Amino acid sequence: MNFKKIEVFGFKSFADRKIIEINDGITGIVGPNGCGKSNVADAVRWVLGEQSAKALRGKSMQDVIFNGTKVRKSMSFAEVSLYFDNKDKLFPTLTFDEVKITRKLFRSGESEYYINDTQCRLRDIQEIIRNTGLGKEGYSIIGQGRVSEIINAKPVDRRAIFEDAAGISTHKKRKKEAQSKLEQTENNLQRIESILQELDRQLEPLERQSADARKYLQLRDELRDLEINEFVYGYEHNAELKAQVQAALDSINAQLENLKAEQEEADKKYSRMTMDRNNTDVYISRLRDELTELAVAAESIKGTGNTLSERMAHLTSNRQEAESRLVAIEDDIDKKDGQLTYHKSQLNMAKEEKAEVQQEHDELDGEYEELLAKLTEGEREMESRNDELLKAMASIADIKENYGKLTAERDTLTEREDELSEEMTDLKAELRQAEESKLELESTVQKLRKQRDRLASSRNEIMFSLREANVKVEKYRSAATDIQSNISGLESRIKLLADYSRDYSNFRDSVKRLMTAAKHNDELASHIEGVVADIIKVPAKYETAMTVALGGSVQNVVTESEEDAKYLIRYLKANGLASVTFLPLTSYKRRDLDSRYSGILRERGCMGEASKLVSFDKKYDSIVSGLLGSTVVFDNMDNAIAAARRYSYGVRIVTLEGEMLATTGAISGGSMNKSAMANVFGHERTLQEYRDNAEKLKKDYEKAVAAYKAAQEEADELQEQLKVFDEDFRNAEVELATATQKLEKAAGKCEELSSSLTAKTEARDGIQRRIQLINNALSSVDTGKDMPERDDEAEKERRAGYARMRERSKQLSSQLTELRVQLTNLENAIATHTEAISRLEGEMASLNEEHAAIRKALSDTEDKIKQTESDIDNAVVSSEDKKRQTEIKEKISRLDEYKTKLDEDIAAILVSKDNLTKSTISANEEKVRQETRMQKIDEDAEEMRVHIAEEYELDYAGAVRFRRADFDHEKAVGEIGKLRRAMSKLGPVSLESIDMYKETQGRHDELAAQRDDMRKAQADIMEIIATLSKEMSERFDREFKKINSNFQTIFSEMFGGGTGRLEVDLENAEDPLEAGIEIYAEPPGKNLRNLSQLSGGEQAFTAICILFAILRLRPMPFCILDEIDAALDESNVDLFARYLKRFSDSTQFIVITHRKPTMEQADMLYGVTMQELGVSDVVSVSLKEAVKHSSSE
Template structure:
């Protein structure tokens, strides 16, 4: 590079125009102290874009203007020009063999920049010089102590020197500036999207108002026309027509008022529709929650119904078993009754035989008594006979014979009495055994009757339980029918709102068109990941706060890469689909919370960070942090104000009611 000369006018100690040429062979500038050697180096740095007065050894930038002496007045401006040889096209964008960079400063603080005497910007001059490896931050001008600083610098600092020498600094500066422009552009796009959304929302009522206004204008023109005609007609014709014209004017005024009323009604209806849409969204969320609750209740009650069905089947089996036992018990009772009847008949028969035996025993006893009396009489007769023996030996044989007959008869009677007593004893034993069997049968019958009564009571209890269970089953069935009807209604509502969602109602025209195309076109569908509204989910409590944080970004379309976004933009341009804001996941710069934000979470009224109060796929983390990062959700405006004042408005705060305190 060939640096030819420098021209100075009014710069520091150079009051007059000075020209210093740097021909081949110029190595240094020498001179006594205070002659202005350092001012030449300061002039070069000043033209290269130096903005720090301290670097130029001054307190403010006006100190570089010649301030005057005792014999000479100060100047009102200063000007420095650097001339370069461009025959080798070191400045590719300038088609001149010589390039002159000029900077001019006035005492008012205004600066002017020129390239070849043509007004330019400081940025343009810096960019042109960067192409040649020249900049105010680099080592084009090395001041006092700079060499030792370079020699003792760290490797990464030396790398910066080399980058500056090979011209990478310009690319880095452009990259930094481009990143800033991109950030500003994104912010502008978000603001434009918000403005567009608001304008689109106002478009329909404004179009209605415009239509009303056009009608009003037409009616006004017509009114003026009729007024003029009426005036002319009144002037040219009889005054009797005036009343009819006045009536016509009144009618037109009434129509105008009616149109104004219709306009007001239309505005009110529009506001009402907006409220209904908001209420419908709330109702959808409520229906979804109720649907989940109903399904869970249905599943619980289905499980309970199955348990009760098992209980019913068990009780029915128990009833069948008890009925079998009852029938067996009734059979046993009938069998025992027949046995009892047989025993009673046998007892009656035995009683009759006992009566006969007792009667016979009484007869035998009477005969025995008779025999005993006869025996007593015989003994008496024997005594008489013995007495007679004494008196008559002749009658002795007859008496002995009579005594033998009586003894034989006595023995027969004794044997018969013994047999009768044994038979009576046997009959008594049989009668006692029969009475015992009768008592046992009666006890068994009583026990069976008690068992039967217990079984009947159990059957009644089981029947009561069955009736209660049937009642509960009917209640559960009715509830199931009600739940099924509720579920059917919820399903219908879900399908309706699903159809609304699938048709993308509520989205901007361009977003709706793009999402509709994504469903039918696979090439577009694989590039569209969805809209922010579908990517993020949150609790109903935080809906207003999160919607406020997102603003118009809820309708931004998410893509995987910037290439996908460019493809979709080209598609919208081809189809005249309008404008859409895209958020490529790979190029989004997340906004991370600061230490102040983390400390603020412990403050009273702080509910959490916005990006942590929503649920989403981790794939979209960059997008969510870009939209909601470093934002605190507070309970109310009072808590938000206290937190913001304590941390000096270091981060954005949004309340549950949608109030915003910006950082």
Template sequence: MRLKTLEMQGFKSFPDKTVISFDRGITVVVGPNGSGKSNISDAMRWVLGEISSKNIRGSKMEDVIFAGSQKRSPMGYAEVSVTFDNTEDDGKITSMSDYDEITVTRRYYRVGESEYFINRKPVRLKDIHELFMNTGLGKGGYSIIGQGKISEIISSKSEDRRAIFEEAAGIAKYRYQKQEAERKLDATLDNLVRLEDIESELEGRIGPLEKESEKAKKYLTLRDEKKALDLALSVFDIDTAKAESGELEKSLAAAKNSLDRSDETLAELEKRDEELFSSLQSEKAESERAGEDISALTEKIFEGESEIKLAENDNTHLSETVMTSRGRIAEKKAALSAAEEEKKHCLEAVRQSESRLAALGGRREKAAAELKAQEDKINECAVITGELTEKYEQAQKDDVEAKVAVSVAESQREANLKKCDELTVELSKHDEDIGMLDERINRAKEKISGYDKKLGESDSETGKISAKKDELIVLSRKLAGQKNDLFLEISQRKHQISNLLRMEELLEGYSRAVRFLMTEYRAGNITDKDGAVPKIYGPVSQFVTVDEKYSAALEVAFGQSLQNIIVDDEDCAKVAIAFLKRRNAGRATFYPITTMKGNPVSGKALGIDGLDGYIAIASELVGCDAKFRGIADYLTGRIIVAKNMDCASVIARRLGFRYKIVTLDGQVINAGGSYTGGSVSTDSQMLSRRAQIDRLGAEVTSLEKDSAETEKDIAENEKAIKAVTEQEKTALGASAMIKTLRDAESTQMQILVSNREVLKEAREQIVSQFSQLSSLAKREGENADECTEKRKRLSEEMAATEKRLCDIGREKAEAEKRAEAKKTELSDCLIDIAREEKGAEMAQNALSAATEKYNAASDDIKALEESAAGAEARIAENTARAKEITAQISVLRAEAEKINSEKAALSERSLETERKLTEVRAKQKEMTHSRELIFREYANTEAAYKRAVEKSDKLISFLWEEYETTYTQACELCGERITEKTRRDAASRQGKLKSEIKALGDVHVGAIEEYKEVKTRYDELSSQTKDLRQSKEELLSIVVSLEERMKEDFSATFEEINVNFGQVFRALFGGGSAELKLTDKIDVLNSGIEINVAPPGKVIKNMSLLSGGEQAFVAIALYFAILKVTPSPFCILDEIEAALDEVNVDKLADYLKNYSERTQFVVITHRRGTMEAADRIYGVTMHEKGISDVLSINVSEIEAKTGEKPV
């Protein structure tokens, strides 16, 4: 078996899909600290079934999932797959021999769920553990040595070291089989105890159940005999009762005929009575209606006269209003003219003030410019004074130095000439050496230039790819944000829909009676007396729809009627009311579809169709099924919807306050003129819920469509990112290889340059010394003359500087005087400007006040003119209305006189009808007495008949209730019929049977079947108990056999490892001794393992006395001793040589090479010696913080191209 590939996605610092291929030999993984290279060994340990998060450097299992970075979002799962080549016989997994490749996959979701696969098929974690037992890859195996764990092999307790040795000895699988056998044995013993308890319990029940069974059988025999007698006696008694009822039925028919004739006569008299009474009532009703009509007409006449008086009074007040308004208009116009004149004066003052300010501004700017010029002159004089003073002081200092230099020059000249001769010889030798180094450096530069060009091209390509990737990542974040926003919006709307549907379902906002009734109806608990379920539709609000903008108005228009319940007809309403009354559940109003008919009005008929603010009649805004239209019209057909309260007031006044009007914001003008209004709560509205649900549903559909489009864009973008990432990895790999070659050449060139610089610096020092000495020798003779001349020149300069300082002082004093005068002038100018600005501000304020007065007067005149015009219009309207009402009053008076005449004629007809009615009622009384005598005879006969029939029915009911048998079936089952003679004996036998059954006491008829079941179960349990005892013996035998096998294999392997440990230790340490010992040689399988070592020249009594490097080297020696006995297919070693020095690292590298023919090694390291032993190198980097990238370097390819290893 050979390790082929490791694939990671979402695991720790590897969010993107990363595939690492492994060849034979040694694969080294390198990278800086924190780059994520140790995550590769964690991934291998995790995919092979590690369940401890601590062993993979985490606090909880969720830590294996990529947690996100500055630019990347966290992932929802981690997945690792490892693939093995299973074609080789060495280390082949026999249980999977049919497969050339074995791929093990483990996936973990952030929610805590895990999935395991072998060759893409789902398996359990247990199956993965069993697959790798005895291969060195299983739990406690030695194939993966984690970071910092190598020394734990020797530092842990002696008992804790057993796992590695057991895996090497191949007994881990036997131990697992033994544990499984012991677990099965424990389960078998538990089952055996449980079955024995049940068997004992059943054995105690069999005896009593047998007796109960016999008693039940006797009871069934007696019961069957009693049933036969009960049927025979019942049939006899039913036949007797039927014969008696037949005779009585004939007598009842004759009495019924007499009674029917009397009823016919009475019916005729009652009909005549009703006709006369109806005529009388009709005549009286007509008379009353005539009286009511006269009263109504009188009331209308009175109302008309009152309205005329109101109009006259209103006109008087309105005339006074017109006169008052006209007077005030004249006053306001005078004020308007005064305000306009004042406004002109103020405007002129503002303009003059602005002109003066402009002139003062010019003065201020001129004075400020002149002041700045004088200040600049003062500063310039100060600078020149400083420079001249510094120059004078420097000249004095130079004069002193020149005097000293003359005396020194001559003494140095001779010494310098002698040393120049010696330096000439040394300079010649250095020139030859530098020439040779220059030639080698030029050759190295040419190579580096070539590499730089290739690297620049590669980096440029990588930069383009990275820029494209960054753009895609930015787009990915943007799309993820869009997806998140859409998800939140969809969730929010779905939550709103859910709440609204829940409110509808729970009838939230409805009265207790409505909620109770609808809940019970849905549960099917409301029925009529015949058991039929009445048709109850539900509250009105659930069957009408309105536009959301009209919901507030319609909610008020419907009012409490929204809670009233729609039913099919009057009978349904009666059933529902009776149910509420019976259950004491409150009161509700019901609308039967068959009786509710509306009489809606129309805006056109009322003459308000074109009025400002008129919306519609409320019923026109209500949508519903056609069968509910009558109810909707009844409730809202005479309610008007207006835009606002002002418009509603105009409409109400036009209609004489005869109709209810509601506004869009829920205010009301009631019929009769009362106003209702204020704030309207939207929390409990029922009418708008369905509209909201439909609207939110449409929004959810639209948002889900947008979300699907975004998901599609995200998938395409992720695909593009993966493609670009692969391109980036390829480009980075090429750059890394070129950079490695360039760095090697650069290092060599740096050494040459360093050597050349050393020689060059030495030569420059010689040249510098020679030049200095030659110059000094030449100049020293000239220095005396130069210094004398210099002193003369310095004296002249100092005299000129003193004169210049005096002139500059005078110029500065004059400039300061002129500057002071300009400051005074500028200050006076600023004061004048401030004074003028204050005056301008006051003029502006006066202008604003005059403008406000003018505007106020204009507005007042306009309002007064509108008021006067309105009053005059109302005077004309009232005068016209008074004339119209006067004409109506004349018509009403004529109509009242006509109705009064008709009423007198009706009174005479009523007296004649009353006389005829009295005669008919006397005949009725006589006939009623005669019928009463006939009815008594009929009732007696009927009672006797009912008693006979009731007796027969009771007997038939007895047959059904007792034996579920009809009369016909009883006739068939009773056999020989009982006669009048044999009935007494049969009744006596029936009594005895009852006594015998009663004497049996409580009888458990089920005991017959229960006895059979318990007996059968007892026999089955006895058989199972026998099988379990046999299984117990077999499992005990297996446990003993496995222990013997484990002891043999462990002892043999332990001795072999012990021998190898001594050999490997001496080879690594260059001598010394090492030994392994069992702490308990008798109990080999549970014994601890001690390690005794003695490095050359040392006596070690305790392993802790060894240095850290020595402890690690001892553990490595033991590790190779185990590999020598039981080679693992592959080993992953994570920085096991961290504590070793360079010499021991080289020794470890040699050992790895020797063992790499049989075992694949994957080594995570920082050490150069280990890298040199590698056949392939993987570099782990983090070009983006928190995200690891893997670069591959094939050592043999680079060595073939360059002739050198890249490390």
């Protein structure tokens, strides 16, 4: 004996503590319906770990707690204990001889579990009963549900019963877990493959970039070696070159002194001869001034006309823009009007369709109500005719013989009629609730589908925005990098230019050394105002012209007085420095443009006096006017020559391109080193421009970084939004699938309830008719009247008519449900179109307001255009001014002829002056070349010094350590160029790519290793699945054959003959492990048939045979049978009870029954009664003891 007793307290109807002792053999539990005897089986099932309230015939787990009666209060907890004899080690993990398993549930929902009164977990209980046959998967508790499961299950579903019996459920669970792991592994493998593909895509450009970076570093090292050696070579050879250039300059200066003396003598002769010509020029100048004033007035009028024309163009442009906007607004209004028309049309159609559907619904509803009334009336007529039916079936004498039997049948039928009526009432309420739930679910599914579609649309929009945001991130990141690179380049140039300006690198050595010394000697600096280049600010446009006009004077040093000049000259001599020209403010004389030549300022192409085109402190006015006062700037050579001739070369002229026309008539010009000359004035300006550009670039950089951060934040935010939408979309999919599944279940439930209600209605109607027949028959015994005959054909026709009406009522009910759903959809569509119409009408109102405003503005513009056209017509030059201009031009023409004659007289003198000028120009050009060469030597050396200092942080002392004995200067110059071109050819190089490549390659290798591990794991899991499948198949085949053999034996024994067998349906299964199980039986005297073709009793008996076959395969220590004999007839019950008795030798049976043959085989009977309404009580009788007691009496 293993199972000793059951103790229940507060469980369902067991309000009082009850103990049921379990002995060997068969223990029977009997009692009338509703007394609570099946609660005993529920109690055992509950203690053994059942977690489903439905399996315990409740709605929630709290339903197992005694809920009280009219005279008893409800209890706060339920408690059940099971006692087992463990001497035979039923529970091998426990050492106790007796094991008590307890479960307690409180109304708060808290559960407690105990083993031998020691609190434990449900898991602990499940562990100790595992493999004992007592768990959910075993057959320790068998109810009518198991019998029905065998009978009603489809062959494929029925397979699960035999899998449980064969003990492969655990294998199947492990296989499912392995398949889940395989799917997860495949997903992870796919994700890693995607990452590896992305890394492969990144590695190719990174490998190329890192190779370029390594090549760049190699070239840079080679270039560094050559440039350092070139710097050392240049530093050591520059002194020799400068000595050669200085010797050449001394020779040229002596030649220029001789030429200057000869030129001055020629100038005196030339001045006397040009006096007369100059007077003529003065008169012509006055005439030209007047002519210019007239021309200026005419130009002013012309300018007014141009202004008005520009205004007209602006107004016309505004009008065109306004007209374009009007067209756009009108197009938009037309589009929205079309949309409005569409929505109104759809709204009207929806309303019309709703009215039609509503009308159809009302008509069908009326027909349905009318049909129900006819059915009710017809059923009354049938009942009336059924009164006659009983009279026609038997005579009054026959009825008298069966009077008692009819009375008993009527009582039974009446009781069944009441039960059916109650069940029908419950079914109708449940059907109404189910139909309402179905309608709600249909609405919910539609809403969820729309919500899912909206989420999908929003998710796609976010993904598109995220792609755009990522493009912007890369764009701004690249822009920030480019700007940072430009800033670095500008800062290098700023440092170089600042050093040039600070060190006077473009100046003669003596000036440079003097000014450099003054920076460190306050006494020396107190005698210096600055060099000419420092006190004059020249606009960029005039830098070349001013450099030519000033020549070497830009390097002259300005002092406060002659005494300062003397002090500085003594300093030069004391330090062995070459001569420097000083310009004392107290003695230097200003030179203004001779009034005779003021007219030149009005000549074509004249930019103005040189001294007035520059800016300077007023204290330096005498210096600037002395140097530039008699110099005029022209735009080009042609205009300069024409003006010089007109004014007999009385004024020195320079052009913007650097040509110079001296008062001697000499003209100099040609290609010049603009960087060497213009930079005298342009360094500071260029430096400021670089600084301004650098500041602007820094602001642009900050904007680019801010834009990058904003774009990155936007991308991050969109990424987060995408995650949220992905989650919401998945949730929406799950909700939609869940709701759809619920809707399908609700629809199935409605259909099932409707069919059940129809079946119960027909059953009740049949019972009512039978009761009425019996009542009539019993009444006829008293009256003795004969019954009339009936027309069988007419009766059949009436019944067929009623059947057609019932079928039509079902169709009408289904159509009405569909129409209600359609009405709900139409109401939603009407609301949507109404909302769209309201929104579009508001937008069109705004557009119409804007249209009216633009119309008004367009009208104002038209008025302004007309006024401007009138103003343009009034801007015309007068005829008197035109006449005066003609007269002046004629006088100037006559004077020009006279001046030409004077020019011919001067020409002879100009020839000799020209020869002197050519010689002077040639000498000056050579001087400039030598000075430029000298400056170039210094500049190149300084540039190399700055480059080596900035690039390699070395000076000469540091660089000389890298000098190579085999250095070849000529070869190095070419090699440096090649290296720079090679580096330039590489383009932008990312040095970080070397580390990025290593890091990415490392990550790639790591992921590749993970991928290989996952592939191995994938193969291992697939091998496990294959092994499990093989084991399951082999074990199922082995155990199934045993069950089939047991079934054949038990079937023949229980049926007293015949045959039965089980077959695996391999023909209709793709997978042998999923093949269904077919049951065939051949009761004595019948042919072999499928289980579904047997009678109800035969089906139930066959199913019980299968359960016994399974129990024989897997004997249980005890087994509870809950009314599995209810469907058997008397003879089969007796066979079942006798066979059960045979099994009781090896298994304890607790049989819940109300069948007499089963009770007779019980060794102990417990009667469950309900003497107190709602409270179960237990009484026991030992049949063996009763028999002994009877025998002794």
